[in-house]
Amino acid sequence: MNICHVLSLYKSCSLAVKQSGRWGLSGVLLLALAGCSSNVAKVETWQGSPASAANAATLEAPGPIQVSQVNGQKMTSFLMDDFALNYALLPGENEVVFTHKTIWAKSGVVENGESKVHVVKSAPQVVRFNAEPDAVYRFRYDQPKSRSEAEGMLEGFSATVIEEDGQVVAESSVWEPSKVWDRTPNLSGSQAAEAASGGSALNTLKSVWATATEDEKKAFLRWAFE
Known part of the structure; x- marks a missing residue:
């Protein structure tokens, strides 16, 4: 993410933080991020200033989809697990590595130091597709309604990437880290x-x-x- 995007988020949320001095720090951060999430700029997935960035495509990722890298570039991790983000993709072939993560509250008494939630997380998935200039894509997948259903989906979890009209452009598969992705062509x-x-x-x-x-x-x- 470009540092300017971080500063933009900080400035737009600073007033909310200042006016909430009587609240705990974690509460302030959650409110600030929730109230300002719509103002967060798209996360850039490249280095430098490529000319094609002017016509970058957009990949919308809901909170449960956590993108870890795009074309070998590691993506920023955020404090909120359900933070929806938009990723700017250069036109052409793209490789997106992600996981599907859901959080479920524990029932009953929780011992001191024990987590109050169950975390259900898929194995890393990868999806590869050709991004068209200025196009908008989003993830589509089955959404579990319970923890048991989420756990039952883990083994065969898969998501698709679709266009705005719902047409499928790619389907994910289990990511194999040994296969290196490089958009730079080999030269003689x-x-x-x-x-x-x-x-x-x-x-x-x-x-x-x-x-x-x-x-x-x-x-x-x-x-x-x-």
Whole structure:
């Protein structure tokens, strides 16, 4: 998230905090965030200032859907578990990793130090789809009505991403962390050398590494750590 977005949220909520001095800090924070959530800007999912950001698509994520990363970029975690957020996606292929998390109050007496709630959380899911410029997408999934129903959904949990008209564009599956997602295309040796003069040296190294043989990688590592 851009620091300007955080400052914008802080400024718009500061009055609510000042006027609630007699309340506990946690209560103030909850009220401020709840009252100002509609003013939170979209969370940017890229680094730098790409030209295509001007026509970024929007992915709406309700509170139970917690996005952890987009295209390998880790997303900010927030204090509120049910905080709905909008994510700005660059046009083109996108990979979104998320979990589905619900919280259920415990019945009966709760011992000191014991959590007052049951947390039901799915395994990390991944969804990949082609985002169109300025398009709006949202998650669709079965919403449990009880804790037991939520627990019963864990093993086969899946969500879809749909367009504004309800058309499905992608369905999630269990995320495999070993599969690295990189939107940067692989370059040949000559292309990498050309990119080094006007692009990111790190991206160039990544591209060259992807095309290197095992022997070349071993030779490079020996040289790098001598």
